[in-house]
Amino acid sequence: MKLKIMGAAIAAVCVATSAxxxxxxxxxxxxxxxxxxxxxxxxxxxxxxxxxxxxxxxxGQAHGTATQYYTRTVIGQCPGYLY
Structure with a gap:
């Protein structure tokens, strides 16, 4: 029972974070x-x-060569939090 409650709490946090x-x-x-x-x-x-x-x-300054072909990944919020 405890695991079900924990699982539901974790799911709720994930949904809130995504939103x-x-x-x-x-x-x-x-x-x-x-x-x-x-x-x-x-x-x-x-x-x-x-x-x-x-x-x-x-x-930030590009290290190596900056091109028009790239991927990007969220690493944080300004001002705020880093992941």
């Missing part, structure tokens, strides 16, 4: 960018991380 992330405007989200050599996204050629400076999201 909160969906409500963030993109200007508050910080991303990690991984750059690739071409559209197949098989060869990584660089990466960068957004930074939070004075409450604003600022693009």
């Amino acid at each position: 909160a992330m969906a409500m963030w405007p993109d200007t508050e989200r910080m991303y990690e960018y991984t750059y690739y050599s071409d559209a197949s996204k098989t060869t990584q050629v660089g990466f960068s991380f957004d930074q939070c400076i004075n409450g604003y999201v600022v693009p």
Whole structure:
């Protein structure tokens, strides 16, 4: 019985977290960018991380080569939380 209650509580937290992330405007989200050599996204050629400076999201310096072929992953909120 205890496990069922814990499972329900964890599910509720996950739903609430997902809803909160969906409500963030993109200007508050910080991303990690991984750059690739071409559209197949098989060869990584660089990466960068957004930074939070004075409450604003600022693009970080690219390490390697920045290209138009990239993936991005949410790494935090500015100002706020890091994952």
